[in-house]
Amino acid sequence: MPSLNLLIQSAVSGVLLGGLYGLIGLGLGLSWGFLGQINLSHFAFVFLSAYLSFDLVNKLGIDPLICLVIFPPIFFVIGVCLHWLIRRFKITPFNSLLLTFGLTVIVEAFIQWIWTADFVKLQTHYGDKKAEIFGIYLPFAETMAFVIAVIVAVMVHIVMKYTDLGKAVRAIAQDPKMATAFGIPQKRISLGIAGVCTALAALAGVCVALIYTLNPSQMYTWIGVIFAVVMLGGLGSSFGPLIAGIVIGVSEAITMVFVNPSWAPIVSFSLLIALLLFRPGKL
Amino acid sequence: MKQSSYSLVVLAGALFAMLPWLNMPAFWQSFLYIVFYWSVLAVSWNLFSGVSGYFSFGHGAFFGIGMYTVAYFCGHLEMPFLPILILAGFLAGLFGLGIGALVFRVHNVRGELFALLTLAVTFVIATIVLNTPIDGGPGVYLNSVAIPKFGPNAAATFYLMMLALLIVTMLAAIWIYSSKLGLGLSAIHDDEDAAEVMGVPTYRSKLVGLFISTYLAGMAGAIQALFVSYVTANETFSITVPLFVVLMSVLGGTRHWAGPLLGAIVITGIQYFFTVGDSALMGKMILGLILIAVILFIPNGLLGNFARSRAKKNSQKIVETLKNIYTQSPMKEVQQPTSQVLLQTHGLSKSFSGVKALQNLDLEIYQGEILGLLGPNGSGKSTFINVISGHFAATSGQKIFQGEDITGLSAHEIAVKGITRTYQTPRPFNELTVLDNTRLVASYAGNTSLEEASELAYAALTQVGLENKADALPSDLNLHQRKFLEFARALAAKPKLLMLDEVLSGLTPSEIQSSVELIQKIRSQGTTILFVEHVMSAVMALADRIAVLNHGQLIAKGLPTEVMRNPEVMVAYLGKKAD
Numbered sequence: 001m002p003s004l005n006l007l008i009q010s011a012v013s014g015v016l017l018g019g020l021y022g023l024i025g026l027g028l029g030l031s032w033g034f035l036g037q038i039n040l041s042h043f044a045f046v047f048l049s050a051y052l053s054f055d056l057v058n059k060l061g062i063d064p065l066i067c068l069v070i071f072p073p074i075f076f077v078i079g080v081c082l083h084w085l086i087r088r089f090k091i092t093p094f095n096s097l098l099l100t101f102g103l104t105v106i107v108e109a110f111i112q113w114i115w116t117a118d119f120v121k122l123q124t125h126y127g128d129k130k131a132e133i134f135g136i137y138l139p140f141a142e143t144m145a146f147v148i149a150v151i152v153a154v155m156v157h158i159v160m161k162y163t164d165l166g167k168a169v170r171a172i173a174q175d176p177k178m179a180t181a182f183g184i185p186q187k188r189i190s191l192g193i194a195g196v197c198t199a200l201a202a203l204a205g206v207c208v209a210l211i212y213t214l215n216p217s218q219m220y221t222w223i224g225v226i227f228a229v230v231m232l233g234g235l236g237s238s239f240g241p242l243i244a245g246i247v248i249g250v251s252e253a254i255t256m257v258f259v260n261p262s263w264a265p266i267v268s269f270s271l272l273i274a275l276l277l278f279r280p281g282k283l
Numbered sequence: 284m285k286q287s288s289y290s291l292v293v294l295a296g297a298l299f300a301m302l303p304w305l306n307m308p309a310f311w312q313s314f315l316y317i318v319f320y321w322s323v324l325a326v327s328w329n330l331f332s333g334v335s336g337y338f339s340f341g342h343g344a345f346f347g348i349g350m351y352t353v354a355y356f357c358g359h360l361e362m363p364f365l366p367i368l369i370l371a372g373f374l375a376g377l378f379g380l381g382i383g384a385l386v387f388r389v390h391n392v393r394g395e396l397f398a399l400l401t402l403a404v405t406f407v408i409a410t411i412v413l414n415t416p417i418d419g420g421p422g423v424y425l426n427s428v429a430i431p432k433f434g435p436n437a438a439a440t441f442y443l444m445m446l447a448l449l450i451v452t453m454l455a456a457i458w459i460y461s462s463k464l465g466l467g468l469s470a471i472h473d474d475e476d477a478a479e480v481m482g483v484p485t486y487r488s489k490l491v492g493l494f495i496s497t498y499l500a501g502m503a504g505a506i507q508a509l510f511v512s513y514v515t516a517n518e519t520f521s522i523t524v525p526l527f528v529v530l531m532s533v534l535g536g537t538r539h540w541a542g543p544l545l546g547a548i549v550i551t552g553i554q555y556f557f558t559v560g561d562s563a564l565m566g567k568m569i570l571g572l573i574l575i576a577v578i579l580f581i582p583n584g585l586l587g588n589f590a591r592s593r594a595k596k597n598s599q600k601i602v603e604t605l606k607n608i609y610t611q612s613p614m615k616e617v618q619q620p621t622s623q624v625l626l627q628t629h630g631l632s633k634s635f636s637g638v639k640a641l642q643n644l645d646l647e648i649y650q651g652e653i654l655g656l657l658g659p660n661g662s663g664k665s666t667f668i669n670v671i672s673g674h675f676a677a678t679s680g681q682k683i684f685q686g687e688d689i690t691g692l693s694a695h696e697i698a699v700k701g702i703t704r705t706y707q708t709p710r711p712f713n714e715l716t717v718l719d720n721t722r723l724v725a726s727y728a729g730n731t732s733l734e735e736a737s738e739l740a741y742a743a744l745t746q747v748g749l750e751n752k753a754d755a756l757p758s759d760l761n762l763h764q765r766k767f768l769e770f771a772r773a774l775a776a777k778p779k780l781l782m783l784d785e786v787l788s789g790l791t792p793s794e795i796q797s798s799v800e801l802i803q804k805i806r807s808q809g810t811t812i813l814f815v816e817h818v819m820s821a822v823m824a825l826a827d828r829i830a831v832l833n834h835g836q837l838i839a840k841g842l843p844t845e846v847m848r849n850p851e852v853m854v855a856y857l858g859k860k861a862d
Contacts, residue, residue: 089579094338097398098533101526102574109567220522224406227399262420266410269403276400277389 005135010253012136018249019146020207022242024222025229026153027200033236034173034193036093037086041100042201043219043226044107045075049205050214051115054122057209064124067206068148072199079198080191087190104219111216121213141210148203149242157238169193173236224265225252228272285461289454296450303439312442316510318551319445323452323503324524325531325543330456331496333537334465335489336472341382341401343524344408345375345497347516349504351412354423354514359416365431368505375501376494383493387486402525409520422515425508441510448506452499456540459492463733466715466723468492473712480672481772482698482728530570534577536584538714539593545585591714591756598718598754605741606750620652620827624683625811626671626702626780631680633663633670633835640666642835644680648780653802653812655826655843659855663835664815665707668782671813672704673697685779698728701779705769705786707815711757717744717768718753721775728776736775743775747801763794767801774805781805783814787821799824831855 024046031039053067082103091099129140160166171179172186180186208214229248233240248271252264303312324346332339352371356362382404386397412418433443459465467488470478479485508514527550528543535546550570557566581587624647631644641663648654656664669675671682673694682690689697703724711720721743726736744750747767757765766786773781783802787795799821806812816822822829823843830840833855839846846852 091578091582094398095578095582098529099575099578102530102571102578104571105526105574106568106571109564109571112567113564217521224403227403260414262414263410266407269406269410272403273400273407276396276403277385 007254007257009136010257011250012138013142014250014253015246016138016142016146016249017253018246019149019242020142020204020211021225021229021245021249022233023145023149023152023200023207023245024204025226025233025241025245026149026156026238027197027204028226029230029233029235029237029241030156030193030200031197032093032230033234034169035083035190037096037100037194038093039100039197040097040223041082041103041107042197043222044104045078045198045201046205046208046222047111047214047216047219048107049075049202050209050212051111051120051205053206053209054115054120054214057122057124064122064126064206064210068203071202071206075202076195076199079201080195082198083191083194087187108216108219115214115216117216119213119215122209124210126210141207145204145207145211148207149245152200152203153238153242160238165189221265224272225268228268228275231272231275285457288457288461292450292453292457296446299446300443303434303436303442309438312438314551314555316438316442316445317555318548319442319449320503320507320510321527321531321551322544322547323445323449324500325528325535325547326449326452326456326540327496327499327503328528329532329537329543330452330459330540331468331489331492333532333543334459334472335468335492337489337493338398338529339401339493339496340398340525340529341404342496342500342528343520343522344401344405345379345500346504346507346524347405347408347412347519348375348378349501350508350514350519351417351423351504352501353428353505353508354425355417357428357509358423358425358514361427364428364509368502371505372498372502375504376498379493379497380490383490387489405520405525409516412520413516418514418516420516422513425512425514428509428512430509441506444506445503448499448502453540453544455495455499459495460540463726464488464491466719466733467727469715469719470712470723473714474710476674477706477710477712479694480674480698480704481724482695482703482730482776483723484693484695484727486693530574533584534573536586536590538583539586539590542584542586542590594716594719595754595756598716601718601737602741602750602753605738609738609741609745621650623650624648625650625685627683628671629681629683631667631670631682632678633666633675634678640835641670641677644835644837646830646837646840648811648813649828650811651806651809652827653806653814653825655822655829656813656815656832657817657822657829657852658832662832662855664832665784666835667832668704668784668813668815671697671782672702695727698724698776699730701776702782703728703773703776703778703780704782705766705773705784707785707788709757709762709765709769711760711765711768711772713757715756716753717749717755717757717760717771720757720768721771724772725775728778739777740771740775743771746774746804747771762789763791766790766798770801770805774810778810780811780813783812783816785815785817787816787818795821 028039028042031037049071052071053064056062056067057064086096086099126140131138160169168179168184168189171184172189176186225248229241229244232247233244248268252267255264255267324342328339328342331337349371352374353364353367356367356370357364386400413420430437430440433440467478467483470481470483471485471488475485531546531550532543534549535542535544553569554566557563557569577584626648628644628646631641632639633641644667656667658664666675670677673692677690681688684700684702689700712723715723718740722733722736722740725731725739725743726733729736729739731739741750744753747770749764749767749771752760752764757768760768769786787798790798795818802812802814802825814825826843828841829843829846831838831846831852838851838855839849
């Protein structure tokens with residue numbers, strides 16, 4: 001039986017990791033819920049951003065936190081361009097899955113080409129930083145990811161709930177044609193959403209670079225867990241993915257303590273399967 | 284067409300089988316092995332997923348089960364390979380059945396959700412394999428397993444085994460594409476709910492299709508396991524298999540059995556070319572680009588148009604033969620309504636989470652009559668048809684058809700009992716020709732072979748005047764013709780009860796006139812008709828009796844003239860008089 005301290009420590013790690021899950025899931029869920037696109041390349045953009053921060057920090061000596069400021073605008077533009085391209089062809093959600101799959105493979109090959117398939121780890125002075133509260137450690141990078149996830153979720157919630165822009169977005173999600181008929185600039189808003197989602201991927205990528213050892217093919221291992229987060233949290237929901245991420249993060253962490261770390265993936269995937277089978281209507 | 288395809292495959296297979304004895308260069312032998320291997324996976328994936336539209340991302344899981352069956356039984360337990368090869372297919376198929384039995388029960392898991400679910404299943408299996416004695420982590424070596432001897436050397440043995448499996452897979456694919464099962468699966472692809480109502484046992488069809496598909500994938504995995512002789516969970520359950528298989532099928536086109544074969548040859552060729560040229564990364568990027576380009580520019584695949592024209596030609600040919608032997612059945616005496624009850628409902632109710640769409644309906648339909656079902660919008664007429672056809676389960680109450688309780692039957696069973704329907708907005712299966720649309724229903728709801736069904740379908744098409752459009756796709760028809768296709772489909776099964784849902788709406792007066800005549804003709808051949816209609820002139824001309832619904836309740840029934848004078852009916856239609 002693991003000690004209470006270990007249990008609490010792993011639960012806390014689970015919560016923090018869940019924040020990162022929520023951050024990645026938020027972007028994926030927004031584009032699925034509001035644009036009807038299942039954007040697999042979201043994972044590719046997370047990793048692209050992670051590798052870019054690796055290079056900027058390692059080669060140019062830039063502080064990783066500065067990446068959090070420079071990347072989102074750049075990725076916003078990438079996201080807008082990509083969505084502009086996809087919009088020109090009317091494709092079904094399923095084909096968007098295949099199309100972004102192709103894009104993911106290209107980005108993966110690109111990363112492998114530039115940074116090789118070897119594992120790389122970003123070493124910074126933040127790596128050892130941690131706070132200690134009652135004997136529980138809060139590592140800097142994980143905590144930062146969690147805080148960013150909370151801030152972003154709150155911002156998205158406020159925009160969706162209390163602004164005209166948010167109303168317009170929700171109207172588009174319900175009926176794009178009708179929304180256009182009522183004078184909502186549907187095209188511009190859709191492009192904006194796509195850009196925001198990709199910018200969120202960039203934010204998450206910086207956190208991933210600070211926390212994990214990177215390898216291009218690892219982008220696929222995130223797919224299951226993040227889809228579980230998105231579905232559990234609800235498509236297009238602002239706080240849903242965060243809460244779902246924490247639930248899954250904690251249950252994974254507890255599994256690791258009680259059973260074995262290598263069994264951890266089964267938690268999220270089983271949850272995803274159970275969700276699809278028992279609450280498919282909610283998606 | 285079917286016979287010649289079979290012989291062509293067998294002949295080509297025999298030619299390829301001779302190559303190892305003709306001093307084929309080792310390079311070609313190993314290249315062809317890889318082509319065969321991917322072709323088996325792609326064709327086997329497509330014969331279920333491509334036909335039915337249930338895109339599985341879990342083909343790697345079934346393939347992996349085959350691999351690990353060999354790893355476990357031949358590697359750990361040192362059993363001989365050939366019996367385990369059969370077992371591998373069987374276990375993979377069984378697993379496919381298990382997943383299908385669970386997943387296909389859930390109404391909403393279609394399209395992208397099915398794809399995600401099968402992908403998740405792959406990772407769960409990978410985790411289990413990795414953490415149990417089946418693998419345990421380090422992978423399994425199969426060097427010591429004895430390789431069966433078929434050809435002049437070990438490499439030729441693998442070549443021949445995969446070739447044999449490919450031939451079997453292609454024969455299975457051709458069979459599916461030309462069989463009743465394949466026609467049913469295609470209908471599921473286009474409109475699953477309509478397919479079920481037209482008599483296709485959707486649940487069972489999907490299970491059979493998935494079983495065949497996964498069985499073949501498992502066998503491919505078994506041979507490949509011995510070929511690579513070292514099996515690891517990470518390699519086996521990686522994203523590569525599902526990605527490539529989907530890519531090959533989409534590239535080649537899923538609407539023809541040979542599409543994935545073509546896709547597999549093209550993609551394996553590109554891969555091989557770039558690996559040999561030491562630029563695997565380039566190959567990967569090009570594959571990604573191809574997938575994107577195909578989705579954007581040729582969403583139907585390389586063989587998409589070819590498959591379409593083949594389907595049209597096939598329908599044309601069937602019609603040509605039938606034209607010569609078809610003789611119109613002689614007109615029967617005009618049937619009059621009898622006093623024998625065909626369908627009786629007792630206290631039939633249907634609620635949608637609190638909204639009572641039908642309340643306590645007691646309605647009988649007499650053999651041979653035309654019953655008009657009227658009521659304002661939202662009064663429950665369409666719901667009534669949906670409940671009778673079994674598309675919706677009744678919340679409570681009973682349906683008795685020909686003295687038999689059909690309350691608990693599923694929609695396809697009710698169709699086979701002899702109840703068919705048309706849809707207010709035509710719902711043809713868009714990728715099937717007019718003839719295929721019609722003979723599908725004749726075959727399933729009429730419970731006949733495809734050959735007999737073709738004759739029934741031709742007769743039905745002649746009756747509605749669409750026999751010259753038999754090879755057209757529904758998208759080539761105008762609204763009037765599409766409505767008549769609905770008629771033809773419902774008639775082809777020779778139903779006892781035909782339910783018409785607003786067939787006249789949107790038609791011109793002369794089209795209405797011809798439809799009214801058609802309905803009278805159908806009745807004269809002994810079919811009982813329930814029709815929902817707003818065009819009052821047609822109702823008065825056709826109906827023997829009228830029943831009126833309002834807010835889900837039956838407020839009147841009886842002779843047309845009596846019912847129309849009923850004060851409650853007048854209130855329902857025209858509103859209350861102002862005081």
